[in-house]
Amino acid sequence: xxxxxxxxxxDFSIADGQNLKQRLRKATSRAxxxxxxxxxxxxxxxxxxxxxxxxxxxxxxVDDPVxxxxxxxxxxxxxxxxxxSELPEEAVYAALAADLKFLRAGGADGEGKxxxxxxxxxxxxxxxxxxxxxxxTARKVKKIEAPFKEAxxxxxxxxxxxxxxxxxxxxxxxxxxxxxxxxxxxxQDVNGDIVSQPEVRQIYVTLWLRTLWISLLxxxxxxxxxxxxxxxxxxxxxxxxxxxxxxxxxPFWTSLLVRTTSWIVVLGQNGVLLEALHLIGLVGEGxxxxxxxxxxxxxxxxxxxxxxxxxxxxLYSVMKGISPSYMRAARSLGANPTLAFVRVYLxxxxxxxxxxxxxxxxxxxxxxxxxALVGGQDGQLISNxxxxxxxxxxxxxxxxxxxxxxxxxxxxxxxxxxKIVGINNMKLG
Amino acid sequence: xxxxxxxxxxxxGLALGFAGAASASELTIVSWGGAYTKxxxxxxxxxxxxxxxxxxxxxxxxxxxAEVKAQVEAGNVSWDLVDVELSDAIRGCDEGILExxxxxxxxxxxxxxxxxxxxIEGTLHECAVGLIVWSTVYAYDTTKFSGDQPSTIGDFxxxxxxxxxxxxRKGPKPNLEFALIADGVAAADVYDVLATPEGxxxxxxxxxxxxxxxxxxxxxxxPPQMLADGEVVMSTAYxxxxxNAVATENKPFEIVWDGQVxxxxxxxxxxxxxxxxxxxxxxxxxxDTQRLADQASWISYGPVRKSSTAxxxxxxxxxxxxxxxxxxxxxxxxxxxxxDFEFWADHQDELNERFNAWLAQ
Numbered sequence: 001x002x003x004x005x006x007x008x009x010x011d012f013s014i015a016d017g018q019n020l021k022q023r024l025r026k027a028t029s030r031a032x033x034x035x036x037x038x039x040x041x042x043x044x045x046x047x048x049x050x051x052x053x054x055x056x057x058x059x060x061x062v063d064d065p066v067x068x069x070x071x072x073x074x075x076x077x078x079x080x081x082x083x084x085s086e087l088p089e090e091a092v093y094a095a096l097a098a099d100l101k102f103l104r105a106g107g108a109d110g111e112g113k114x115x116x117x118x119x120x121x122x123x124x125x126x127x128x129x130x131x132x133x134x135x136x137t138a139r140k141v142k143k144i145e146a147p148f149k150e151a152x153x154x155x156x157x158x159x160x161x162x163x164x165x166x167x168x169x170x171x172x173x174x175x176x177x178x179x180x181x182x183x184x185x186x187x188q189d190v191n192g193d194i195v196s197q198p199e200v201r202q203i204y205v206t207l208w209l210r211t212l213w214i215s216l217l218x219x220x221x222x223x224x225x226x227x228x229x230x231x232x233x234x235x236x237x238x239x240x241x242x243x244x245x246x247x248x249x250x251p252f253w254t255s256l257l258v259r260t261t262s263w264i265v266v267l268g269q270n271g272v273l274l275e276a277l278h279l280i281g282l283v284g285e286g287x288x289x290x291x292x293x294x295x296x297x298x299x300x301x302x303x304x305x306x307x308x309x310x311x312x313x314x315l316y317s318v319m320k321g322i323s324p325s326y327m328r329a330a331r332s333l334g335a336n337p338t339l340a341f342v343r344v345y346l347x348x349x350x351x352x353x354x355x356x357x358x359x360x361x362x363x364x365x366x367x368x369x370x371x372a373l374v375g376g377q378d379g380q381l382i383s384n385x386x387x388x389x390x391x392x393x394x395x396x397x398x399x400x401x402x403x404x405x406x407x408x409x410x411x412x413x414x415x416x417x418x419k420i421v422g423i424n425n426m427k428l429g
Numbered sequence: 430x431x432x433x434x435x436x437x438x439x440x441x442g443l444a445l446g447f448a449g450a451a452s453a454s455e456l457t458i459v460s461w462g463g464a465y466t467k468x469x470x471x472x473x474x475x476x477x478x479x480x481x482x483x484x485x486x487x488x489x490x491x492x493x494x495a496e497v498k499a500q501v502e503a504g505n506v507s508w509d510l511v512d513v514e515l516s517d518a519i520r521g522c523d524e525g526i527l528e529x530x531x532x533x534x535x536x537x538x539x540x541x542x543x544x545x546x547x548x549i550e551g552t553l554h555e556c557a558v559g560l561i562v563w564s565t566v567y568a569y570d571t572t573k574f575s576g577d578q579p580s581t582i583g584d585f586x587x588x589x590x591x592x593x594x595x596x597x598r599k600g601p602k603p604n605l606e607f608a609l610i611a612d613g614v615a616a617a618d619v620y621d622v623l624a625t626p627e628g629x630x631x632x633x634x635x636x637x638x639x640x641x642x643x644x645x646x647x648x649x650x651x652p653p654q655m656l657a658d659g660e661v662v663m664s665t666a667y668x669x670x671x672x673n674a675v676a677t678e679n680k681p682f683e684i685v686w687d688g689q690v691x692x693x694x695x696x697x698x699x700x701x702x703x704x705x706x707x708x709x710x711x712x713x714x715x716x717d718t719q720r721l722a723d724q725a726s727w728i729s730y731g732p733v734r735k736s737s738t739a740x741x742x743x744x745x746x747x748x749x750x751x752x753x754x755x756x757x758x759x760x761x762x763x764x765x766x767x768x769d770f771e772f773w774a775d776h777q778d779e780l781n782e783r784f785n786a787w788l789a790q
Contacts, residue, residue: 114525115525117520121523131774200787201783269659270658293646294644377599
C-alpha cells in the first residue's frame with residue numbers, strides 16, 4: 001500500500017533511504033514523546049507527593065534499624081544466647097557496655113546521644129518501662145567496668161531479667177515484623193514464640209472488626225436510604241428533580257467539618273432533637289435522656305449522612321438512563337410490581353449500586369475526622385488509632401503497619417468486588 | 430537506605446510546599462491557641478516586636494512532637510520556637526530533635542539572683558526553658574447542685590452523691606492519678622503505687638465506677654464548652670481555661686483544687702530552626718521576671734520564676750486579683766501532685782494501650 005502511494009507521489013521515494021513506515025514511526029514517536037513530556041509534570045508531582053511518601057511510610061512498618069544501628073556488637077553477641085530461661089553470658093554484657101560507651105562518646109556520626117534516646121523509645125514500645133533503664137544506664141556507663149554482668153544489674157535491676165534482652169534480640173534485625181504482630185494484638189515472648197498480648201492490652205482486633213462492621217452498616221443504610229431517593233429523582237419531571245438534586249448536592253458541597261459539628265448540635269444532650277422530643281413529652285430530663293452522640297450511634301448517623309451523596313449520585317445517573325418502557329413491558333407481560341422490579345429494574349441498577357457501595361465502603365473504612373469528633377469511646381475506628389500513633393505516641397512503625405494492613409484490606413476487597421461484580425460494570429455517574 | 434528515605438521525605442516536603450524559611454527578622458512561634466496563646470501574644474510577642482521590630486507569626490498546634498519530628502526529619506524546619514509540655518521537651522531532647530539552650534543567656538532576676546536559682550527547681554532543662562505551671566483540676570457547674578457542693582477529688586467519683594455526667598481527658602494521664610488519690614492514696618505515693626500492676630488495676634477499678642457517666646474530651650477548649658452546654662455537670666480541665674470562662678464569660682463554674690496534678694510548659698527550639706539565634710533571644714526575653722508576671726495577668730497559670738510571684742497583679746480585662754487563682758497559691762497547693770515525667774515516659778505506651786482497650790470494652 002505504502003509503496004503504491006509512494007510511487008504515485010513524486011515528493012519522496014524509497015530511494016532516498018527512508019521508507020514510509022520508518023517516517024511514520026518517527027512522526028508518531030515524536031508525538032508520543034510530546035505527550036510524555038506534557039504529562040511529565042503531573043507524573044513527577046504524583047510520584048513525589050503521593051507514591052514516594054506512601055511507599056516510604058509503608059516501608060517504615062518493617063524497616064526498624066534503630067537497635068541494630070545503636071547496638072551492633074550486642075546484637076551479634078546475643079546470637080549465642082540460646083537458653084532463654086537463663087540470663088545472657090558475660091560477653092553479651094561486655095558487648096553492651098562497649099556499644100553504650102561508644103554511643104556516649106558520640107557514636108559513628110557524632111549523633112550517638114540522640115541515638116540512645118531513639119533506642120530507648122523504640123525498646124519501650126516493645127517492652128514497657130525499659131526507657132529509663134536505657135537512658136539511666138547510658139548516663140552511668142563510663143563507670144561500668146568488669147565484671148559487667150553484676151555492674152549492669154546494679155545499675156538497673158531490669159538487666160537481670162530476660163525480657164529486655166529478648167526485646168533487643170527481637171528488634172536486632174534491621175527488618176522485622178514486630179509491628180505487624182502488634183497490629184494484630186500479638187507479640188513474641190522471651191522464647192520467640194508468638195503469643196497473644198495480655199487481655200487488658202488487646203485492642204486492635206476489636207478495632208479492625210468494628211471498622212469493618214461500621215463500614216458495612218453505613219453502606220447498607222446508605223443503600224436503603226439512597227435507592228428510593230434516587231428513584232424519585234430519576235422519575236420526577238426535570239424541573240422538580242433538578243431542584244431536589246440541589247438538595248442532595250448542597251450538603252455534598254458543604255464542608256465535612258461543618259456537617260459533623262452540626263450533628264453535635266442536633267444530637268447533643270441538650271440538642272435540637274432531644275429538646276424537641278422533650279417538648280412533646282417523649283424523653284425526660286438529664287440522665288434519663290438517651291446518649292445519641294459521642295458514641296457509636298453518633299458515628300453511624302454522621303457518617304451515613306456525609307456519605308449518602310456518594311450513593312445517591314451514581315444510582316441517580318444509572319436510573320436516569322433506564323427507560324420506563326422496560327417496566328411497562330414487564331408489567332404488560334404479566335409480572336406483578338415486585339417481580340418486575342426484582343427481575344427487570346434492579347438488575348439494570350447494579351452498575352450504579354456497585355459503584356455507590358464501593359465508594360461508600362472504601363471511604364467509610366478509612367474515615368477519620370467524623371469518628372474523632374463524634375465517636376466518643378466506642379465509636380472510634382482504626383484510622384483514629386493510626387492518627388494517634390502518628391501524632392501522639394510517635395510510634396510511626398505501628399502506624400505504618402496499621403496503614404499497610406488497611407491498604408491491603410481495601411485492595412483485597414476491591415479485588416473481590418472485581419471478581420464478583422466486575423470493575424467494568426461500574427458506573428460512577 | 431536511610432539517606433534514600435531522608436531524600437524522598439525532603440523532596441516530597443519541598444514539593445508539598447511546606448512554609449519556606451522565614452525572613453531574618455521574622456519568628457514563627459507555635460503554641461496551644463485560644464486564651465493561652467493570647468496571653469503570650471500580649472505579654473511576650475507584642476513587647477518584643479515593639480522593642481526589636483521583629484515580626485512574630487503565631488501558629489497554633491495541639492501538642493505532641495509529631496510535627497517537630499516530621500520537620501526535623503525532612504530537613505525543612507519552619508517553626509522557630511514551640512511551647513511544649515515537660516515530657517515532650519525531655520523526650521525531644523533525648524531523641525536529638527531539639528536545639529540545646531545555653532542557660533547563661535537567661536537574664537537574672539531584678540534583685541540580681543541568677544536565673545539558675547530564680548527558676549523553680551526542675552523548670553530549666555538542657556533543651557528547654559520553663560514558662561508556666563499549669564494544672565489539671567476538675568470544675569463543676571454550681572447551678573447543678575442545690576445542697577452540698579463538690580469539694581474533694583473523691584466527690585468527682587461519687588455519682589451517688591453528685592449525679593450527672595463527668596468530662597474526662599481521653600487518655601490515662603492524669604485520670605489514673607486522680608483515681609488513686611480519690612481512692613485514698615496519698616499524693617506523694619501515687620507514682621509508687623501506679624508503678625505496680627496492682628496499683629494500675631486499682632486505678633482502673635476506680636475509673637470503672639464512673640465509666641458509664643464519662644464523656645471524653647481531647648482539646649483543652651472542650652471542657653468549658655461541655656460544662657456550658659450542660660453536656661456534663663463536672664469535668665476535669667486545665668485550670669486556666671476554666672478561669673477564663675469564669676472571668677471573661679461569667680460562667681457559673683467552680684474549680685476544685687483538691688488533688689490537682691500540675692505540670693510545666695516550656696519553650697523548645699526545633700533542631701535546625703530557621704532563626705535559631707533570634708529564637709534564643711526571644712526565649713530569654715519572654716522568660717524574664719516581668720514578662721512571666723505579665724502573662725499571669727492574662728491567664729491563671731503560675732510563672733516559673735520565684736521573682737515573678739510578687740509582681741502578679743490583676744486580670745488585664747476582668748480586673749480580678751490573679752494570685753489566688755494560681756495553681757501554686759498556698760490554699761490551692763495543699764493536696765497537689767506533680768506530673769512525673771519519668772514515670773510517664775516509661776509507661777505511657779503500655780498505659781495508653783491499656784486505657785484504649787479499657788475504653789473499647
